[in-house]
Structure formats: structure tokens, C-alpha cells
Amino acid sequence: MSEPPRFDRGHTDDLMSFLAASPTPYHAVANAAERLEKAGFRQVAETDAWDGTAGGKYVLRGGAIIAWYVPEGAEAHTPFRIVGAHTDSPxxxxxxxxxxxxxxxxxxxxxxxxxxxxxxWLDRDLGLAGRLSLRDGTTCLVDVDRPLLRVPQLAIHLDRAVNSDGLKLDKQRHMQPVWGLGEDVRDGDLIAFLEETAGLPDGSVTGWDLMVHPVEPPAFLGRDRELVAGPRMDNLLSVHAGTAALAAVAGHGSGLSYIPVLAAFDHEENGSQSDTGADGPLLGSVLERSVHARGGSLEDRARALAGTVCLSSDTGHAVHPNYAERHDPTHHPRVDGGPLLKVNVNNRYATDGSGRAVFAAACEKAGVPFQTFVSNNAMPCGTTIGPITAARHGIRTVDIGVAILSMHSVRELCGAKDPYLLANALTAFLEG
Incomplete structure (x- = not known):
């Protein structure tokens, strides 16, 4: 194994900035695109004809981004190396x-x-952000990043058994946030407020995709600041690491034997079945058009995909010190122990033995340790975009990620070193 990379806290600082600036999938892909632009990538429109020139390119569609780097001398059948992730969070x-x-x-x-x-989500200071669709057919992003809303919890005096019987929340009745006082509730008030906030003319907004987010910023935690607490680590941590890895590879892209790709999808948290989800046509369309832009045929496309590998990077479960019995007794992943290799024989994860070998080689090249996660047999695991990618495109896929606590909470928790270790492993993988 190579010498382990010396921990660069600057990477984790940048992750925290990325999390804070990305309250929605639309903001996340805009921020990823900005980083890629600085690395020399250029945006291409899906409605334009594509050329096969070398260099970095990306497409944006809603809350998804697909970016790729074509090295000099790449052939039409050159295979891809893909880092997959998702931009949405509960x-x-x-x-x-x-x-x-x-x-x-x-x-x-x-x-x-x-x-x-x-x-x-209870008793948190919450902001509001998302995408506004305008009357002229354009869209704009909005982010009210200040305490605006709150979902107030019922006082213990009115729910005396809450600590003994557990908190029971009705999704319809108990999760509606307050944002002010007044008896006269008028349709259009919230959108009018957002128009004013964004500096838009009255009545210009005709559609919206808006979501609530906590305004408390990410922070280092612990005696030695060895932990990071923050929102949306599942799965913007992987989006950030994949973006950093792709930019790094593009910076020294001569001699690459693969075409490195970042594929960050929306809607993973509700099944991925959308035009911007992993179960949609976006990735397949981009890969096929990339082959054809370099003069490739259907045969070249088949050859390219046959040699392609995808690392599906999503957060996983670190062993919980208060609930260790919920984990498999022989697999106790720890924070700052390096990225996880996620395995499930029922194909909830796409990893098999050959995929493990690919990931192990990348980690060895990068000098990064890795751990293995498998779920307790009595507690079936979740799933990721990995099996969807493998089944939809016939691509060998490996599920990996960073171990965290409090998954799907407003504030999740990871080790300060693990994001940096993941980015190094992804860079080595993309380099081939």
C-alpha cells in the first residue's frame, strides 16, 4: 500500500462550506458546476449537437449533474470510470x-x-430554499437562509407520557411549520414573500420546488474537533468528494486510460424514478452521446460499457455506541476508519467480489484504509443507486461510502478525516 495521505483539514472545511451553500439539490449542482468551471470544465446543452473534443464537460438537468473528462487520444470505445452519488436528502x-x-x-x-x-425537525430554526419557475420560462434559485419557520413540539405538560411511551408524530397534523401570526391567511402570501426576497416582480412566479432546511451551519465537534456535524451529508458528502476527485483528475488528465465521470442524481430518497433520477435515462443518454460524438458506433458503445465500472458512493452506518446490538456482530465500521465497502447478497447493494477487487486496488493506490459494511440479518438494509445503475446500464457497480451516525436526521455526524480519505480513494479510482 502507498503511504497514507496526510490529512488535509482544508478539504473538510470546504465540505462544510459546500453543505451550507447547498440547501437543495438545485443549489448543490450549481455549486458543483461552479467548482468544475474553475477546473476548466464547460457546460454543454442537451439540445445542442455535441463534439468529441478533449476536455471537461458537464450537463445540468434540474437537481442532477453529469460531468466527464475526455483525455487526449480517447477512442470511441474507451470505457468510463463513474462516481455515482445523489443530491437529494430527506x-x-x-x-x-x-x-x-x-x-x-x-x-x-x-x-x-x-x-x-x-x-x-422539531424545534429547529428553519429556512426555505429551492427553485422558482418564472412566467417567462426561466428559473431562478432562492434561499432564505435565516430563521423563518419552526415545527413546534408539544409541551411535556400536554403529553405527560412522551418520555415513557415514546414520541408519536402524525405526518399530516404534527409536521406543519409556523412562520408568523395572523387570522387572515391568504393564498399567495408565501410566494409573494419569496418574490420580494429574490427581487422578482409581483406575480412572476408560476411554479416552485421549495424545501425547508435547518439554518444552523455545519460545525466541528468533539474535544479535538475530530467530528463534523452538519445537514445533508447523505449524500452531499459524496457529491462533494466526487466533484473534487473529478477536478483533480482533470488537472493531470494526460495518459488516462478511462474517461472519468461524475453522475450525481436527484430523487434517490424516493426511488430514483424520474428524468433526473438514477432510474431515468440521463446517464445512459450522456454516455451514448459521448461515444457517438467521438465517432463511435453501437458496437463501440457496447465495448465502452462492457469495460466501465461505477463506484456508487453513499453514506453508510457507523457502529452506534448506544445501539451496537443493531449492527452485525462481526462488522462494526467506525468513523475515520476509511470509506466503507457495502455488501448485501440480496443485491440491495451491487458489490460483488470482482467489484471489491477494483475498490481495494483504488484504496491501495491512494494509501487509504477501507472497511466493510454488511447489515444485521434481522434488520434488512436500505439500498442505493448502485443496483439501479448496474441493472439499467449493465455496468459493473460497487457500493461504497462514508460511515456516519444519525442518518436521515437534520444533523448527521461523521469523522473529520473520512471525507478526505473518500476523495483520495475516488481520485485513485478515476485515474484507473
């Missing part, structure tokens, strides 16, 4: 008629997105 999303309220409280009607730990 949250509360604003309903089509957002203005509601009762008993003198003004509220915002929200719908539960994905599988959040609902109790973690």
Missing part, C-alpha cells in the same frame, strides 16, 4: 397551496419527502 417540501394556518398562527403546508427522522 426533508419537508412545500405543497402546491402553501398558505395555511389556524388559531392565530400562520403556517406553511409541507409534504414529507423521503424518510426523515421526523423528531429531528
Amino acid at each position: 426533508t419537508l417540501r412545500v405543497k402546491p397551496r402553501p398558505d395555511s394556518g389556524a388559531h392565530g398562527w400562520r403556517q406553511v403546508a409541507v409534504e414529507i419527502y423521503g424518510g426523515p427522522l421526523l423528531n429531528s
Whole structure:
């Protein structure tokens, strides 16, 4: 194994900035694109004809970004090395008629997105962010990054058994945040407020994709600041690491034998079935068009995909000190122990023995230790974009990630070194 990389706290500092600046998938892909632009990548439109010139390129579609780097001399059948991730996180999303309220409280009607730990959203200072669709056909991003909303918990005096019987939350009745006072609730108030906030003319917003987010910034935690607490680590931690890895590889891209790719999808938390999800056509379309732009045929495409490997990078479960019995007794991943190799024989993860060898080689090249995660047989695991990618495109896929605690909470917890170790492993993988 190579010498382990010396920990660079600057990478983790940059991750924290990325998390804070990316309250929604739309903001996350905009921030990833900005980093790639600085690394020399250029955006290409899906509606334009593509050329096969060397260099870095990316496409944006909603909350998804696909970016790739074509090295000099790449052939039409040159295979890809893909880092897959997702941009969405469990949250509360604003309903089509957002203005509601009762008993003198003004509220915002929200719908539960994905599988959040609902109790973690209670009594938090919350902002509001997302994408506004305008009358002229354009869109703009908005972020009210200040305390604006709150989901107030019921006082213990009115729920005396809460600590003994457990907190029971009804998703419809108990999760609607308050944002002001007033008896006169008028349709259009929230959108009018956002138009004013974004400096838009009255009545210019005709559609919206808005979600609630905590405004407390990420922070180092612990005696020696060896932990990081923050929102949306699942899975912006992987998006950030993949972006950094792709930019690094593009910076010294001569001699690459693969075409490195970052594929960050939306809607993983609710099944990936959308035009911007991993179960949609976006990745396949980009890879096929890249082959054809270099003069390739259907045969070249088949050859390229046959040699392609994808690392599906998503967060995984670190052993919990208070609930160690919930984990497999022989697999106890620890924070700052290096990235996880995630295995499930029922294909909830896509890893097999040959995929393990690919990841082990990348970690060895980077000098990065790695751990293995498998779930307790009595507690079936979740799944990722990995099996979807493998099945939809016939691509060998390996599931990996960083070990965290409090997954799907408003604030998740990881080791300060693990994001840097992951980025180094992804860089080595993309280099081939």
C-alpha cells in the first residue's frame, strides 16, 4: 500500500462550506458546476449537437449533474470510470397551496419527502430554499437562509407520557411549520414573500420546488474537533468528494486510460424514478452521446460499457455506541476508519467480489484504509443507486461510502478525516 495521505483539514472545511451553500439539490449542482468551471470544465446543452473534443464537460438537468473528462487520444470505445452519488436528502417540501394556518398562527403546508427522522425537525430554526419557475420560462434559485419557520413540539405538560411511551408524530397534523401570526391567511402570501426576497416582480412566479432546511451551519465537534456535524451529508458528502476527485483528475488528465465521470442524481430518497433520477435515462443518454460524438458506433458503445465500472458512493452506518446490538456482530465500521465497502447478497447493494477487487486496488493506490459494511440479518438494509445503475446500464457497480451516525436526521455526524480519505480513494479510482 502507498503511504497514507496526510490529512488535509482544508478539504473538510470546504465540505462544510459546500453543505451550507447547498440547501437543495438545485443549489448543490450549481455549486458543483461552479467548482468544475474553475477546473476548466464547460457546460454543454442537451439540445445542442455535441463534439468529441478533449476536455471537461458537464450537463445540468434540474437537481442532477453529469460531468466527464475526455483525455487526449480517447477512442470511441474507451470505457468510463463513474462516481455515482445523489443530491437529494430527506426533508419537508412545500405543497402546491402553501398558505395555511389556524388559531392565530400562520403556517406553511409541507409534504414529507423521503424518510426523515421526523423528531429531528422539531424545534429547529428553519429556512426555505429551492427553485422558482418564472412566467417567462426561466428559473431562478432562492434561499432564505435565516430563521423563518419552526415545527413546534408539544409541551411535556400536554403529553405527560412522551418520555415513557415514546414520541408519536402524525405526518399530516404534527409536521406543519409556523412562520408568523395572523387570522387572515391568504393564498399567495408565501410566494409573494419569496418574490420580494429574490427581487422578482409581483406575480412572476408560476411554479416552485421549495424545501425547508435547518439554518444552523455545519460545525466541528468533539474535544479535538475530530467530528463534523452538519445537514445533508447523505449524500452531499459524496457529491462533494466526487466533484473534487473529478477536478483533480482533470488537472493531470494526460495518459488516462478511462474517461472519468461524475453522475450525481436527484430523487434517490424516493426511488430514483424520474428524468433526473438514477432510474431515468440521463446517464445512459450522456454516455451514448459521448461515444457517438467521438465517432463511435453501437458496437463501440457496447465495448465502452462492457469495460466501465461505477463506484456508487453513499453514506453508510457507523457502529452506534448506544445501539451496537443493531449492527452485525462481526462488522462494526467506525468513523475515520476509511470509506466503507457495502455488501448485501440480496443485491440491495451491487458489490460483488470482482467489484471489491477494483475498490481495494483504488484504496491501495491512494494509501487509504477501507472497511466493510454488511447489515444485521434481522434488520434488512436500505439500498442505493448502485443496483439501479448496474441493472439499467449493465455496468459493473460497487457500493461504497462514508460511515456516519444519525442518518436521515437534520444533523448527521461523521469523522473529520473520512471525507478526505473518500476523495483520495475516488481520485485513485478515476485515474484507473
